[in-house]
Amino acid sequence: MARRALILVEGHRRVGLLYVQAARRLGLHPISLSADPTCYDYHGAESIEAIRIDTDDLDALIHECSRLRAIYDIAGITGFVVDDESVYATVGKLCRYFDLPGPNPASIERCYDKFIQRQFLAKAGVPIPAYRVAANSAEVESSAAEIGLPVIVKPAVGSGSIGVRLCRNVDELAEHTTYLLGGKHLWRSSPKILVEGYAQGPYYSTDIMGNEVIGICTADFVRPPHFVFRGCAHPAPLTDDEYKRIADVSLSCLQALGLYWGPTTVELRWTELGPVVIEVNPRLAGGTNPRLVQLAYGVDLITDHVKLVIGDKCDLRRRHSHTAASRNLVPDRDGTLDWIEGDSRAAAVPGVAEVKLYVEPKTPIVMKGDYLDTIGHVIATSPSLAETEAILQRAVDLIGWSIT
Incomplete structure (x- = not known):
């Protein structure tokens, strides 16, 4: 009998390993198809069968999967890459x-x-910020004038907060437009800039599988004008009414966009008018979020996603109710990382569930205001949010680094 295989198209530096581990727990042989398998450090550590292929070429992928199907029983195909949702x-x-x-x-x-x-969300009546699309600096300027400063300016196509900036005045608007259109930003398609009103208020994110809300988290950011996550926590401290309003708006996004299968993450702000949708991502949230969901509710989103991919039923029942939170480690300057230490001491703090560092000494640090600015994270869990935050702070205080 042929070995059952799970095809993983590309990968993810935070959750890619978790998908590989989930596949193996389910008795599957993970096979990676990637334009550059060396981008994913877990490939070598896990001895994954990795095949180099142009993942932008659908015909080439079909041909390779057909070849693999002669060797393996392909149980399912999934994939991800944080900065290219295509x-x-x-x-x-x-x-x-x-x-x-x-x-x-x-x-x-x-x-x-x-x-x-x-456009789809607006047509369905989902609450979203005012928005315009622009192809050049003149259109960006006129769009911002129509909406009114401050505005968020970002590529219409992209993820991971890459190229996203809060522009509070005309100078910041001109500076960021020059950055996006002046050759420094890598465009994966024709330049198209989204200018939208700045929805002010607490940030929330809804984790959905199929049409079932698994949980709602809250998060904050390191410092403006960029949107690098400082940390997040499950569950968000919400009243029953607030939870219901966020869940209802999030589920209305699925109907508007035709998303009825698999994982979805809906990002929102709670404004003076209530919940306003910032973004809908047809995938699991990256970073620490799947681990937080597992610690808080006992739901393993990654394993459940793999089960869906191979046609099995997933069990989304909450098994317990804890609080889980993460704190990202984010430098405050560019330079070279001389040393980083204290992770083992932080991991020994009672209540800490995970400590991970993403970098080694002598790594160049270049702050760009996106997800790549983070150099590690700490996750903690306890019965209450206040206690969990205190545990996180004790752990983070034990980790230090030097950049010159």
């Missing part, structure tokens, strides 16, 4: 071709382009 649309097309469970590629593509996403 990979997930490609996964949907592969699943359709091979008649495997997977997302609707048309629905994924509606989300992939955030301007199109907003």
Whole structure:
């Protein structure tokens, strides 16, 4: 009998290893298809079968999966890459071709382009910020004038907070527009800039599997004008009414965009008018979030996603109710990392569930205001948010580094 395999298109530096481990727990042989397998350090550590291939070429992927199907029983196909969500649309097309469970590629593509996403949300009456699309500096300037400063300016296509900035005045607006259009930002498609009103208020994120809300977290950011996560916590401290309003708005996004299968993450702000949707991502949240969900509720989103991918039923019942929170380690300057230490001491603090460092000494540190600015994280859990935050602070205080 042929060995059952799970095809992973590309990967993810935070959750990619968790998918590999989940696949193996389910008796699957993980196979990675990647344009550059060396990008993912867990490939070597886990001895993963990795195949170099142009993952932008659907025909090449179909040919390779057909070749693998002669060797393995391909149980499912999934994939991800944090700064290029088009990979997930490609996964949907592969699943359709091979008649495997997977997302609707048309629905994924509606989300992939955030301007199109907003058009669908607006048509359905979902509360979103005012928005305009611009192709040049003059259009960015006029869009900001129509909406009114401050505004958020970002690429219409992208993720991981790459190229996203709060522009509070005309000088910041001009500076960021020059950055995006002046050759420093890597565009994966024709330059298209989204200008939108700044929805002010606490940030929340809804984790959904299929059409079931698993939990709602709260998060904060390191410092403006960028949006690098400082940390997040499950569950968010909400009243029953607030939880219901956020959940209802989040589920209305699924209907508007045709997202009925697999994981979705909806990002919102609670403004003077209530919950306003910032973004809908047709995938699991990256970073520490899947681990926080598991610690807080006992729901393993990654394993459940893999079960869906291979056609098995997943069990989304909450098994317990704890508080879990994370704190990201974010430097405050560019330079070279001389040393970083204290992670083992931090891991020994009672209540700490995980400490991870992403960098080694002598690593160049270049702050860009996106997810790559983080150099590690700490996760803690306890019965209450206040206690969990105190545990996190004790642990983070034990970790130090030097940058010159």
